[in-house]
Structures are given as structure tokens and as C-alpha cells.
Amino acid sequence: MGSADEDYNFVFKVVLIGESGVGKTNLLSRFTRNEFNHDSRTTIGVEFSTRTILLGDAMVKAQIWDTAGLERYRAITSAYYRGAVGALVVFDITKHQSYDVVDRWLKELYEHAEPSIVVMLVGNKTDLAQAREVPMEEAKMFADNNGLLFVETSALDSTNVEQAFETILKEIFHKVQQQKQRSSQSNTVSLSNESPESTAPAQAEKRPCCVAL
Amino acid sequence: LFFNSLTKPSSKPPTTPVKLKKVSTFQEFESNTSDAWDLGDDDDELLAIAAENLNTEVVMETAHKVIQNHSKLQEQHKFQEEHQQEEKRVESAELTSIACGDNRLVKSVSEGHTSTSSDNASENSSMQRSQSLPQTSTPPLVSGTADYNTSVTPALTEREASRLDKFNQLLAGPNTDLEVLRKLSWSGIPKRVRPIAWKLLSGYLPANVDRRESTLQRKRKEYFAFVEQYYDSRNDESHQDTYRQIHIDIPRMSPEVLRLQPKVTEIFERILFIWAIRHPASGYVQGINDLVTPFFVVFVCEYIEEEEVENFDVSSLPEEVLQNIEADSYWCMSKLLDGIQDNYTFAQPGIQKKVKMLEELVSRIDEQVHRHLDQHEVKYLQFAFRWMNNLLMREVPLRCTIRLWDTYQSEPEGFSHFHLYVCAAFLVRWRKEILEEKDFQ
Numbered sequence: 001m002g003s004a005d006e007d008y009n010f011v012f013k014v015v016l017i018g019e020s021g022v023g024k025t026n027l028l029s030r031f032t033r034n035e036f037n038h039d040s041r042t043t044i045g046v047e048f049s050t051r052t053i054l055l056g057d058a059m060v061k062a063q064i065w066d067t068a069g070l071e072r073y074r075a076i077t078s079a080y081y082r083g084a085v086g087a088l089v090v091f092d093i094t095k096h097q098s099y100d101v102v103d104r105w106l107k108e109l110y111e112h113a114e115p116s117i118v119v120m121l122v123g124n125k126t127d128l129a130q131a132r133e134v135p136m137e138e139a140k141m142f143a144d145n146n147g148l149l150f151v152e153t154s155a156l157d158s159t160n161v162e163q164a165f166e167t168i169l170k171e172i173f174h175k176v177q178q179q180k181q182r183s184s185q186s187n188t189v190s191l192s193n194e195s196p197e198s199t200a201p202a203q204a205e206k207r208p209c210c211v212a213l
Numbered sequence: 214l215f216f217n218s219l220t221k222p223s224s225k226p227p228t229t230p231v232k233l234k235k236v237s238t239f240q241e242f243e244s245n246t247s248d249a250w251d252l253g254d255d256d257d258e259l260l261a262i263a264a265e266n267l268n269t270e271v272v273m274e275t276a277h278k279v280i281q282n283h284s285k286l287q288e289q290h291k292f293q294e295e296h297q298q299e300e301k302r303v304e305s306a307e308l309t310s311i312a313c314g315d316n317r318l319v320k321s322v323s324e325g326h327t328s329t330s331s332d333n334a335s336e337n338s339s340m341q342r343s344q345s346l347p348q349t350s351t352p353p354l355v356s357g358t359a360d361y362n363t364s365v366t367p368a369l370t371e372r373e374a375s376r377l378d379k380f381n382q383l384l385a386g387p388n389t390d391l392e393v394l395r396k397l398s399w400s401g402i403p404k405r406v407r408p409i410a411w412k413l414l415s416g417y418l419p420a421n422v423d424r425r426e427s428t429l430q431r432k433r434k435e436y437f438a439f440v441e442q443y444y445d446s447r448n449d450e451s452h453q454d455t456y457r458q459i460h461i462d463i464p465r466m467s468p469e470v471l472r473l474q475p476k477v478t479e480i481f482e483r484i485l486f487i488w489a490i491r492h493p494a495s496g497y498v499q500g501i502n503d504l505v506t507p508f509f510v511v512f513v514c515e516y517i518e519e520e521e522v523e524n525f526d527v528s529s530l531p532e533e534v535l536q537n538i539e540a541d542s543y544w545c546m547s548k549l550l551d552g553i554q555d556n557y558t559f560a561q562p563g564i565q566k567k568v569k570m571l572e573e574l575v576s577r578i579d580e581q582v583h584r585h586l587d588q589h590e591v592k593y594l595q596f597a598f599r600w601m602n603n604l605l606m607r608e609v610p611l612r613c614t615i616r617l618w619d620t621y622q623s624e625p626e627g628f629s630h631f632h633l634y635v636c637a638a639f640l641v642r643w644r645k646e647i648l649e650e651k652d653f654q
Binding site: 020021039040041042044045046048049050063068076079 | 464466502599602
């Protein structure tokens with residue numbers, strides 16, 4: 001990880017949110033280390049891993065933050081969302097309850113993150129199709145109505161995990177490019193059209209290398 | 214976060230002699246660390262090693278001073294009385310060096326290694342298996358003294374035997390001097406007397422020997438009255454969120470084998486649910502589940518002869534014994550949580566405060582590490598939150614936690630205040646690795 005550290009043009013901070021036990025940690029480990037752990041332990045506080053991928057001719061370092069799905073950890077909420085340019089809102093397709101609370105997670109997300117954050121709804125655990133409680137069409141429609149990207153994944157058998165992260169990173173990249181064109185004179189890269197001086201700037205903005213692109 | 218990179222086998226190979234490999238089982242860990250945890254009494258040696266491992270000159274100096282003090286005082290068996298603040302700092306570093314399973318430490322003491330638990334266990338097991346319940350709760354409490362002389366095998370070193378003897382005398386009563394017990398327990402409690410020592414140190418058991426059994430009976434009855442009263446409400450609308458969270462968290466804690474036993478799951482669910490219902494200001498918070506484990510494991514050891522709790526089938530214990538273990542674990546965990554309640558109330562102010570204090574402390578004792586973290590945009594909250602929330606239980610093997618808790622329970626505010634110094638000692642102990650690391654995740 002260390003050696004590739006400097007070889008990137010962008011850092012995108014993406015947060016994983018959703019109910020406890022939906023598989024956030026395993027989605028992260030599947031994407032960053034191609035690992036799945038049947039006995040993964042509850043996430044306490046925050047953890048993050050990174051993976052650098054090539055989008056077009058730009059190296060993008062995805063810094064993906066994982067947190068506990070329990071509300072009590074509000075202590076770290078604001079730090080968690082600060083600078084995030086993307087969010088995966090994860091639910092478990094075999095637990096309707098985890099889908100029911102997606103609304104609540106979105107609300108919290110929009111309270112703390114920049115309005116222009118790219119959000120993807122992720123229905124995880126498709127390997128347990130026989131226990132499905134949330135129809136794909138229902139979730140897809142919800143995502144469309146709320147302007148969210150949507151994908152169903154299985155961290156266990158790898159289905160769509162790569163695609164999910166790639167899609168959201170591409171979308172972020174696309175937004176950043178647009179933003180850069182629009183504000184080429186201002187010499188900053190931010191997703192926030194409304195408030196470039198926002199107190200929660202996109203991670204990309206902090207890195208001089210991002211501007212140089 | 215970066216601590217993961219120090220403990221997870223998948224990360225880069227370690228650059229130090231320290232054993233950083235995360236051990237997955239109790240057994241593996243125990244064979245790795247040899248007898249470092251049974252050493253206890255040998256403060257001189259431990260301090261010397263601690264001093265050797267620390268880079269800070271100030272700490273070295275202090276350590277030498279402490280070592281000198283200790284050697285002088287040891288003959289009079291009074292050295293523990295010299296408990297100064299700076300000494301604590303060094304010793305918390307010493308604990309850290311134990312916690313990492315330092316090879317040198319293990320090597321240097323491995324000749325002295327013996328198993329204190331095998332003889333201990335055979336003595337206990339013969340009792341509790343042959344006797345009918347409910348009297349089983351009594352023998353282990355008094356047996357330490359009664360059977361002691363006959364049960365010391367040649368494998369027990371002189372030092373260990375003398376140490377165990379001190380504990381036994383102290384525990385025999387008629388009144389256990391808690392101040393002396395704390396001083397003695399600070400450097401580690403022999404396995405065979407740990408259950409009773411923990412119950413005394415936590416304030417669960419009274420110092421007076423004659424009152425102990427009746428207290429146990431009363432508290433155990435009280436706990437099961439709570440279960441009777443509240444446990445059926447776990448599926449009520451008002452409590453189902455709490456219960457569901459506990460239910461999904463228990464399979465996601467360690468140790469791996471123990472937690473998968475249905476009987477253990479059942480017991481942990483009851484303990485945590487009852488505690489949550491009776492402490493509405495905090496309720497159940499992830500992390501609290503981990504705090505049951507050390508008590509449960511130590512109290513199980515009171516009744517079994519197996520060395521490895523993880524491989525032990527808990528359901529083979531008589532129902533009444535299990536009930537005692539459950540109630541004792543509940544009460545001792547409650548006592549612990551009383552001291553760190555603000556860690557788990559809304560927005561977790563206790564943790565926020567302690568993380569800030571850690572940051573402040575490290576900025577004073579190791580400015581270089583502090584600056585390095587800052588330069589790489591590592592926030593203390595990112596790694597220390599879990600250190601505080603789970604009392605380092607996610608960072609060290611269970612056996613280390615149990616040993617650490619000997620000391621925490623001997624300190625006036627061990628789980629809140631002293632823990633902070635242990636966390637700081639962790640950072641200082643791994644300063645070299647931290648300073649070399651540029652990609653924290």
C-alpha cells in the first residue's frame with residue numbers, strides 16, 4: 001500500500017453507512033483486499049481502507065470509511081462525514097427492517113455531508129436470494145425517486161462489489177471534472193456548487209496534486 | 214486504522230522483534246507468550262525489560278530509579294508501597310510490553326514457566342464434580358487455602374508458590390485487607406485465585422469471609438429475579454431494538470469458539486439485556502458485549518480443569534454452576550461499568566474526553582509521534598475511540614486483557630484513568646513503527 005501511496009491524482013473519501021449487520025465491513029474488505037470474513041466482528045468507531053484505481057488516465061485513490069451501524073456512535077458522526085464525496089447506503093436484502101431505515105440514514109447523511117455528495121443505494125447479500133425480503137424493483141424505484149445510484153451486491157461471492165465502487169467513483173470523478181471545467185479559474189476542486197467555501201471541503205480539494213490535473 | 218496494521222497477519226511484516234502476529238486462539242497465544250502472564254512478581258526483571266524497550270530517556274532514567282528502589286525494597290517485601298505517579302507510567306509501559314508478547318521477555322523467563330492452573334483445576338474439579346449442587350459454589354472460595362499445601366506440584370516454582378501463598382493467606386480472612394490485595398494484585402493475580410480476587414477487587418464480594426457466601430447467594434437470587442422480571446419483555450416493542458442489537462452482536466465478538474456455543478450466547482444475551490434495561494441512560498452500546506467476556510472466562514475457570522477455556526464445552530457444566538457464573542459475571546461487569554458509565558451515555562462524552570486527554574498526554578510525552586500523526590491527518594478519535602470503547606480488548610488477546618484487568622481492578626480508577634496511560638504507553642511502545650508508517654489505514 002505504502003509504495004503506491006503517492007501515485008494518485010485524486011483522493012475520494014467515500015463513506016459506508018447502513019444498519020448494523022448488513023455487511024458494510026465485508027463490502028469494504030472485498031473491495032480493498034478481496035477478502036470476506038464470515039466471523040467479522042462488529043465495527044467499533046471508524047475504520048478505513050484505501051484502494052487506488054485507474055479511471056480514464058487518472059489514478060484515483062478511494063479512501064473508504066467504514067463505521068458502526070449503531071446510532072450511539074454519534075460522537076464521531078461529523079468527523080465521519082467531513083469531506084466525503086460519496087456514500088454507499090447499504091441494506092440487507094434479506095432484512096426488510098434494514099431497508100426501512102434507509103430513509104433515516106439518508107437524512108443523517110444529508111444533515112452532515114455536502115449536498116452534492118454522490119449517493120448509491122446498495123442491497124447486499126444477494127447470495128441469500130432464497131431469503132430475500134426486499135424486492136429489487138422496490139429498491140430500484142426508491143433509488144430512482146431519490147436520485148440515488150442503485151446496485152445489488154454480494155460481498156460473499158463478490159457479485160457487483162467491484163462494479164458498485166467503480167460506478168460511484170466514476171460518478172464522483174465525472175462530477176469533479178465538470179466542476180473543474182466550471183470553476184477552472186478558481187483553481188479548486190469541489191463537488192459543492194453552492195458553497196465552495198464550505199466548512200466540509202471535499203477531500204480532493206486538500207491535495208495540491210488534485211488541482212494540478 | 215494503523216493499529217490494525219500492527220496486529221493483523223495480512224499486513225506488512227513487522228520490523229521489530231515483537232510478536233505482532235494476531236493470534237486466533239487462546240492456545241496459540243498462550244504458547245506464544247509462554248509464562249509472561251504468570252510471572253507477576255518479578256517486577257525487577259519486567260522493569261528492566263520495560264526500560265530496555267523504551268526509547269525515551271526520561272523513562273529510562275525513571276525506570277532505573279524504580280529498579281534500584283525495587284531491588285532495595287524487595288527483600289523487605291515492601292516495594293509495592295512506593296507507588297509514585299511516574300513509576301506508574303513506567304509500569305504501564307511495562308504492561309504494554311507484556312501485552313505485545315515481547316520475545317525477549319518470553320525468552321528471559323521461560324525457564325521458570327509452569328502451569329499453575331492444571332493443579333489448581335484438578336483440585337477444583339474433583340470437588341465440584343463429586344459434590345451435588347447447590348453447595349458447589351462454596352468450595353472454590355475456600356478451597357484455595359484448604360487444599361493449597363497438598364496441591365502444589367513440583368512444577369510450581371518457589372517464587373510462584375510463595376506468591377500464591379501470600380494471596381491465599383490474604384484471602385483466607387477473617388477480613389481480607391483490600392488495600393493489601395490491591396497492591397499484591399497490581400502485578401498480576403495467580404490464575405487459581407483470580408476468580409475470588411476479582412470478585413473482591415470489584416467490590417462484589419465483602420472483605421469479611423463469613424459474609425461472602427450469603428452475599429453471593431443473595432446477589433445471585435437478585436440477578437435471577439431481574440431475569441424473571443425483565444427478560445420476557447425482550448420482544449416487546451419498546452425493547453426489541455435493544456434485544457435485536459445484542460442478538461446480532463454476540464456472534465460477532467470473540468473468543469471465536471466460546472461465542473459460538475448456544476449456551477454461552479444465551480447467557481451473554483441475558484446478562485447484556487438485563488444490564489441494558491436496568492441502565493436506561495446508556496442502554497446497550499456495542500463494545501459493552503466484549504466486557505462480559507473476561508469475567509465470564511475467569512469465572513468459568515473457577516469450575517473447570519481444562520487449561521483452555523476456548524475449547525471447553527460450557528454446556529457440560531451443571532446448570533446451577535452456570536447460573537452462578539452468569540450472575541457473578543453480571544454483577545462484576547456492572548461494577549466495572551459503573552466506573553465508566555459516561556463512556557456509553559448519549560454521544561459518549563467519557564470517550565470524547567479521554568481521547569482528548571490521550572492526545573494531550575501524547576503531545577507532552579512524545580511530541581514526535583504526536584506530530585507525525587498530525588502530519589498524516591490521523592485523528593486520535595479514529596484509532597483511540599475503539600481503544601476506549603472496548604478497553605483495548607480488540608487490540609490484545611483475551612489473556613492479555615485478563616492480566617491487564619488484574620491491574621485495572623487494583624487501581625482506584627483503573628478502567629477510566631489508568632487505562633489512559635496504558636493507551637499512551639501503546640503509542641510510545643510502537644513509536645518506531647508509527648514513525649515509519651506513512652499510509653495509515
